[in-house]
Amino acid sequence: MKHAAYSILFMAFLLSCNSNHNQIGKIVDTQKAISIQEALKKFEKGEKVEYIVYGKVMDVCQSEGCWFAYETEDSSITVDFNDAFTVPKTIKRKDLYAIGAFYKDTTTSEDSSKSMIIETKFLASGVKFK
Numbered sequence: 001m002k003h004a005a006y007s008i009l010f011m012a013f014l015l016s017c018n019s020n021h022n023q024i025g026k027i028v029d030t031q032k033a034i035s036i037q038e039a040l041k042k043f044e045k046g047e048k049v050e051y052i053v054y055g056k057v058m059d060v061c062q063s064e065g066c067w068f069a070y071e072t073e074d075s076s077i078t079v080d081f082n083d084a085f086t087v088p089k090t091i092k093r094k095d096l097y098a099i100g101a102f103y104k105d106t107t108t109s110e111d112s113s114k115s116m117i118i119e120t121k122f123l124a125s126g127v128k129f130k
Helices: 002-017 036-044
Strands: 023-025 051-060 067-071 076-080 095-108 116-129
Touching (some): 036 116
Antiparallel strands (some): 023 116, 051 095, 067 076
């Protein structure tokens, strides 16, 4: 009985020390994170590197959790995962870290002009919840 109690305590200790329980995908080192707004400014100046960003979630895909959008000063930045994973649909208005890179996405407008729209998006390889 005494060994069973020690085993249970040891397992509880291991689980409490696991900092990856709120992690999906690639490990996100939150100590190196910068705001999504700061990272976007660096990207627009020509820095095309992998970023670790944080920000508040403005919206999230309600059908599958296949994307979310960070709130920015001007509007929002869509974050997708290339079908590598999904996020919970309940993360709206929560703070979230992500690791990945910005990219430009070209789409066609829905109106009759059929003009091309170029959007900046973020492709995340991992996310971590606060």
